[in-house]
Amino acid sequence: MGKKRKVHSPEFKAKVALTALKNEETAAQLASRFWIHPTMISTWKRQLRKSVASKKEIEKRRKVTEGYVTLEHLVSSIVCHLSFGLSDSRPLRSDIRF
Numbered sequence: 370m371g372k373k374r375k376v377h378s379p380e381f382k383a384k385v386a387l388t389a390l391k392n393e394e395t396a397a398q399l400a401s402r403f404w405i406h407p408t409m410i411s412t413w414k415r416q417l418r419k420s421v422a423s424k425k426e427i428e429k430r431r432k433v434t435e436g437y438v439t440l441e442h443l444v445s446s447i448v449c450h451l452s453f454g455l456s457d458s459r460p461l462r463s464d465i466r467f
Contacts, residue, residue, distance in 0.1 A: 377405075377409075381403075382413045382416075382417075383413075383417065385399065385403055385405065385409075385410060385413055386410070386413040386414045386416070386417040387417070389410050389411075389413070389414050390414060390417070396410045396411060
């Protein structure tokens with residue numbers, strides 16, 4: 370039977386990937402320092418970049434969705450005021466910024 374593969378913790382992977390992103394050492398130097406294969410470093414760097422990019426994209430979409438809901442509310446409020454002649458019963462929101 371063969372040797373079992375070593376399982377690295379997410380914290381260790383993040384530490385190696387962040388160190389590699391600093392570009393202070395080559396992948397070979399980091400590999401010898403952390404006792405891992407150089408291809409693992411590039412894989413973990415790629416995964417970290419992808420993870421950060423996807424989190425930024427999720428945050429960006431969330432902000433756009435919140436803005437859409439706010440804009441939708443503002444438009445419906447204006448339509449309600451114009452259509453039904455509501456004067457002071459429901460004032461328009463003035464705290465919304467675009």
